[in-house]
Amino acid sequence: MSYFSNIYNGIKSLLTGMSVTGKVFLNARKGTITQQYPENRETLKMFDRFRGEVVMPHDEDNEHRCTGCQKCEIACPNGSIEIIWDRVVNPETGKKKKEIDQHIYHLGLCTMCSLCIEACPTDAIVWAQNYENSVYDRSFLTKVLNQPGSKLMDGVED
Amino acid sequence: MNISLGITKTIHDWLFSVMPEGLASITEMVLIAAVYLGVFAVFGLYLVLLERKVAAWFQLRMGPNRVGFKGLLQTLADALKLVSKELTGTEKADKFLYNLAPYFVIISALMALAVFPFTQEFQAFDINIGIFFLIAISSIGVIGILLGGWSSNNKFALIGAMRSGVQTISYELSVGLSLLTMVLITGSLQLSEIVEVQKNGWLIVQGHIPAVIAFMIFMIAGTAETNRAPFDMVEAESELGAGFHTEYSGMKFAYFFLAEFINMFIISAIATTMFFGGWLSPFGITESLPWLGVFWFLGKTLVIVILMMWFRWTFPRLRIDQLLTLEWKYLLPINLVNIVVMAFIVWQNLIIQL
Numbered sequence: 025m026s027y028f029s030n031i032y033n034g035i036k037s038l039l040t041g042m043s044v045t046g047k048v049f050l051n052a053r054k055g056t057i058t059q060q061y062p063e064n065r066e067t068l069k070m071f072d073r074f075r076g077e078v079v080m081p082h083d084e085d086n087e088h089r090c091t092g093c094q095k096c097e098i099a100c101p102n103g104s105i106e107i108i109w110d111r112v113v114n115p116e117t118g119k120k121k122k123e124i125d126q127h128i129y130h131l132g133l134c135t136m137c138s139l140c141i142e143a144c145p146t147d148a149i150v151w152a153q154n155y156e157n158s159v160y161d162r163s164f165l166t167k168v169l170n171q172p173g174s175k176l177m178d179g180v181e182d
Numbered sequence: 183m184n185i186s187l188g189i190t191k192t193i194h195d196w197l198f199s200v201m202p203e204g205l206a207s208i209t210e211m212v213l214i215a216a217v218y219l220g221v222f223a224v225f226g227l228y229l230v231l232l233e234r235k236v237a238a239w240f241q242l243r244m245g246p247n248r249v250g251f252k253g254l255l256q257t258l259a260d261a262l263k264l265v266s267k268e269l270t271g272t273e274k275a276d277k278f279l280y281n282l283a284p285y286f287v288i289i290s291a292l293m294a295l296a297v298f299p300f301t302q303e304f305q306a307f308d309i310n311i312g313i314f315f316l317i318a319i320s321s322i323g324v325i326g327i328l329l330g331g332w333s334s335n336n337k338f339a340l341i342g343a344m345r346s347g348v349q350t351i352s353y354e355l356s357v358g359l360s361l362l363t364m365v366l367i368t369g370s371l372q373l374s375e376i377v378e379v380q381k382n383g384w385l386i387v388q389g390h391i392p393a394v395i396a397f398m399i400f401m402i403a404g405t406a407e408t409n410r411a412p413f414d415m416v417e418a419e420s421e422l423g424a425g426f427h428t429e430y431s432g433m434k435f436a437y438f439f440l441a442e443f444i445n446m447f448i449i450s451a452i453a454t455t456m457f458f459g460g461w462l463s464p465f466g467i468t469e470s471l472p473w474l475g476v477f478w479f480l481g482k483t484l485v486i487v488i489l490m491m492w493f494r495w496t497f498p499r500l501r502i503d504q505l506l507t508l509e510w511k512y513l514l515p516i517n518l519v520n521i522v523v524m525a526f527i528v529w530q531n532l533i534i535q536l
């Protein structure tokens with residue numbers, strides 16, 4: 025008797041599959057997910073999870089959140105992050121403190137594995153959603169993430 | 183209002199008035215062949231475009247939309263590219279069979295087109311064994327596929343061709359038997375007469391339950407006959423490269439490609455003629471305008487073509503043992519029982535006449 029139930033189940037599952045694709049077909053106009061890239065480059069927004077390149081956000085006072093702990097540099101498997109740091113004497117307390125001079129990021133070496141961003145204890149670096157990263161010379165791919173003259177935001181180390 | 187019908191009659195009379203009878207009929211045959219070739223080459227190309235567009239809509243894409251208005255010239259550009267391409271081949275290929283194979287496929291596809299009634303009296307070749315002719319012709323194409331696979335000197339092509347042989351021989355039975363079920367109602371093999379019978383209601387209505395079962399079997403077997411997904415083990419891109427036409431390029435590849443789409447049109451046209459009343463309008467709404475039959479015929483055919491595309495983009499490919507199980511253990515026994523049921527219905531006169 026499983027012969028007839030096989031036929032019944034077979035037809036039923038075929039019709040279920042066809043109803044799924046049929047609904048997609050009828051809603052194809054609204055649901056199209058294709059982006060027509062060169063035409064819509066003004067309005068095209070990448071989704072949040074997209075990994076374009078590593079950036080360090082600065083606020084309006086030109087302050088970043090990087091303490092120079094070098095955890096990202098250690099976490100990076102290909103050495104695409106180099107941090108040049110120095111010990112600076114704080115004039116108020118008189119204590120010596122570590123401070124970054126340049127946070128250098130080699131986009132050409134980066135595999136977008138996101139280990140540096142997971143390693144960062146202060147969320148100083150994040151993924152940017154830009155996608156037009158091609159340049160004419162590879163020296164342009166070496167970027168300094170902290171802006172010139174920027175300093176550490178207050179209260180990050182507490 | 184006999185626009186299309188008038189033209190053919192006028193040309194016929196004019197040809198016979200300026201030439202001796204023998205020459206005139208030969209000229210007429212050549213003319214009809216040329217018109218069919220031209221029309222169906224372009225029609226096949228646009229079926230390719232339709233396939234790509236429908237595939238795109240099923241996958242929430244856009245499909246070709248750059249060449250011409252909304253991509254309408256894309257398929258002509260592709261054809262032009264294929265025509266201008268170099269014809270390559272493998273070194274130890276059997277050159278004669280290798281070059282012969284595409285013509286087998288395309289000629290058998292074009293021959294089958296001759297017998298379809300596009301509208302009343304608008305039919306190139308009205309023989310009294312029309313449906314038998316169609317079944318016979320549609321299986322000749324597989325010789326071309328076997329030759330192409332065999333002579334290419336390529337293992338994948340050979341495997342693809344052998345699969346095609348197995349598949350077509352098996353599914354021939356179901357196509358023939360499901361059409362035979364409908365012939366029990368019509369009592370005739372002549373396509374124009376089959377359409378005449380349906381003036382009292384399309385055959386799928388007249389034959390109700392067994393006709394619906396026969397239609398389902400015909401669609402499954404017809405999809406397998408044309409080697410389309412989910413029965414496309416002949417080509418099976420992921421397993422065999424491109425199957426029997428791996429080694430073909432340029433125009434010869436285009437013949438295979440065109441034949442596939444013309445075959446799809448033929449299967450749909452058979453289904454339209456046998457189940458959905460051919461060129462007859464629904465409920466006879468345009469009965470006074472017989473030339474509108476072309477519109478109804480092509481419209482119904484296109485709906486069934488889209489149904490076949492729907493199959494293609496829904497179902498995954500079968501394995502060869504699943505394919506043979508489906509045919510020999512399920513479709514064939516159901517079909518045989520279905521014929522007996524249909525014979526009983528016709529004998530007891532239980533058909534529904536509108």
